[in-house]
Amino acid sequence: MFDTTLSLTDVIFLAKGAGITILVTAISVVIGTVLGILFGIIRVQLGAVLAAPLTFFLDIFRSVPLLIQLVLANAFMGMVLQLQLSGFFVACMVLSLYTAAYCAEIVRGGIDAVPKTTRRAARSLGMSWGQDMRHIVLPLATRVALPSWIGLALGVMKDSALVYVVQVTELLKSTQILITRLQEPLFLLLICGAFYFIISFPLARFGGYLEKRWSND
Amino acid sequence: MIEIQNVRKSFGQLEVLKGIDLNVAKGEVVTVIGGSGSGKSTLLTCINGLEPIDSGKIIVDGTEVHAKSTDLNKLRQKIGIVFQQWNAFPHLTVLENVTLAPRKVLGMSKADAEAIAEKQLKHVGLGDKLSTHPTRLSGGQQQRMAIARALAMSPDYMLFDEVTSALDPQLVGEVLETLKMLAEEGMTMILVTHEMSFARDVSDRVAFFHQGIMAEIGAPEQIFGDPQHEETQKFLASVR
Numbered sequence: 001m002f003d004t005t006l007s008l009t010d011v012i013f014l015a016k017g018a019g020i021t022i023l024v025t026a027i028s029v030v031i032g033t034v035l036g037i038l039f040g041i042i043r044v045q046l047g048a049v050l051a052a053p054l055t056f057f058l059d060i061f062r063s064v065p066l067l068i069q070l071v072l073a074n075a076f077m078g079m080v081l082q083l084q085l086s087g088f089f090v091a092c093m094v095l096s097l098y099t100a101a102y103c104a105e106i107v108r109g110g111i112d113a114v115p116k117t118t119r120r121a122a123r124s125l126g127m128s129w130g131q132d133m134r135h136i137v138l139p140l141a142t143r144v145a146l147p148s149w150i151g152l153a154l155g156v157m158k159d160s161a162l163v164y165v166v167q168v169t170e171l172l173k174s175t176q177i178l179i180t181r182l183q184e185p186l187f188l189l190l191i192c193g194a195f196y197f198i199i200s201f202p203l204a205r206f207g208g209y210l211e212k213r214w215s216n217d
Numbered sequence: 218m219i220e221i222q223n224v225r226k227s228f229g230q231l232e233v234l235k236g237i238d239l240n241v242a243k244g245e246v247v248t249v250i251g252g253s254g255s256g257k258s259t260l261l262t263c264i265n266g267l268e269p270i271d272s273g274k275i276i277v278d279g280t281e282v283h284a285k286s287t288d289l290n291k292l293r294q295k296i297g298i299v300f301q302q303w304n305a306f307p308h309l310t311v312l313e314n315v316t317l318a319p320r321k322v323l324g325m326s327k328a329d330a331e332a333i334a335e336k337q338l339k340h341v342g343l344g345d346k347l348s349t350h351p352t353r354l355s356g357g358q359q360q361r362m363a364i365a366r367a368l369a370m371s372p373d374y375m376l377f378d379e380v381t382s383a384l385d386p387q388l389v390g391e392v393l394e395t396l397k398m399l400a401e402e403g404m405t406m407i408l409v410t411h412e413m414s415f416a417r418d419v420s421d422r423v424a425f426f427h428q429g430i431m432a433e434i435g436a437p438e439q440i441f442g443d444p445q446h447e448e449t450q451k452f453l454a455s456v457r
């Protein structure tokens with residue numbers, strides 16, 4: 001179907017880009033989820049009014065386009081703070097906060113979905129706030145939040161394509177470089193899409209598996 | 218011993234408990250009856266410190282429940298409470314529901330906690346449901362599991378808040394039987410109930426609540442046979 005001049009070296013070059021995409025996504029999703037759980041719990045504990053400053057801070061990351069966040073953060077770190085940070089570091093930092101902002105909302109929704117009466121039953125058995133959180137609230141909230149969280153993780157992976165603006169050559173950027181050289185856009189984008197699919201698929205399946213297992217409980 | 222002394226409690230403008238005095242001795246079974254909104258549930262949740270009070274005192278075995286220095290998590294270990302809604306932990310099996318608090322709160326080993334949980338679950342007739350998830354149980358079974366879960370902490374006191382009200386009529390009997398068994402074993406209990414013949418059967422004393430006041434308290438024969446307070450008479454006439 002395609003008569004290509006793509007060489008093995010080029011495929012390795014693409015695979016390296018895919019590796020960067022996986023790495024940026026994995027780091028951002030892990031840090032963003034930890035922060036998101038923390039921010040989500042803080043929001044629930046403080047209530048809407050006291051948590052307003054935090055909510056406002058997180059809303060910035062949810063409402064400003066990621067591309068602009070990346071460019072501004074990079075400029076701010078370099079020119080204002082005079083820090084010589086790698087593009088990779090800035091990319092992970094911005095994407096982590098971006099993930100955390102969405103994750104905090106998901107966590108809040110999950111915690112709110114745990115009935116107050118269930119929590120009261122746990123506390124009445126002598127469980128502390130922390131024990132209630134750890135053994136009752138978070139496990140139940142996870143079940144509620146998981147589908148949205150999987151969606152978020154997959155979204156972050158696709159959005160990570162934007163980190164090229166801070167000079168990180170991830171999968172899509174690698175593909176564009178090859179397109180410029182080989183002039184085979186359709187074929188290369190097909191391969192690039194296949195890479196994205198291969199990365200996403202296990203996560204989506206894993207989410208489906210957990211959901212099914214939990215609904216059998 | 219539970220000592221309730223002139224307890225007042227409001228939700229916003231609404232005064233729900235207007236100076237309640239009640240002592241419950243070790244081994245005693247006190248049932249609380251009264252109309253909707255009279256403050257029965259609120260009193261129970263105050264006793265184990267789930268709700269703060271505005272004034273007065275509640276003292277359990279010499280410990281003032283609402284004193285700042287009181288470790289509520291510790292105090293609650295000896296006061297079991299079961300609610301109208303049975304509140305199973307849906308992500309845990311029946312056995313895990315019952316072992317969780319003994320393990321995490323009392324620091325028991327898994328084996329010890331399971332031994333106690335099995336004993337309590339057998340006691341309430343759920344010995345064959347250990348590895349089932351509570352969502353697969355009937356309401357009556359879930360309620361009995363909640364009772365076993367509270368009993369597994371070896372509490373000195375048990376509070377029951379209308380534990381049969383959310384059950385289908387044919388499931389009420391099995392839960393009442395369980396409560397009766399506990400009463401006969403000498404458990405100190407305060408029960409809020411709408412089951413009048415049951416209250417007459419198991420109680421040492423019956424308290425009638427009306428609009429935040431304990432209008433009358435006495436032996437079941439007296440309350441049901443010869444109620445003194447006008448509101449008690451009206452209430453009993455309405456539920457018969």
Ligand SMILES: Nc1ncnc2c1ncn2[C@@H]1O[C@H](COP(=O)(O)OP(=O)(O)OP(=O)(O)O)[C@@H](O)[C@H]1O
Nearest residue numbers: 228231233251252253254255256257258259260379
């Ligand atoms: N958390 C709360 N916030 C505000 N008002 C409350 C709260 N809990 C109870 N109330 C109010 O306090 C009053 C007493 O409630 P309580 O649940 O103690 O009554 P009850 O005697 O248990 O009634 P029922 O027989 O219907 O269960 C009611 O008017 C109720 O609406």
Ligand SMILES: [Mg+2]
Nearest residue numbers: 257258259379
């Ligand atoms: Mg009530």
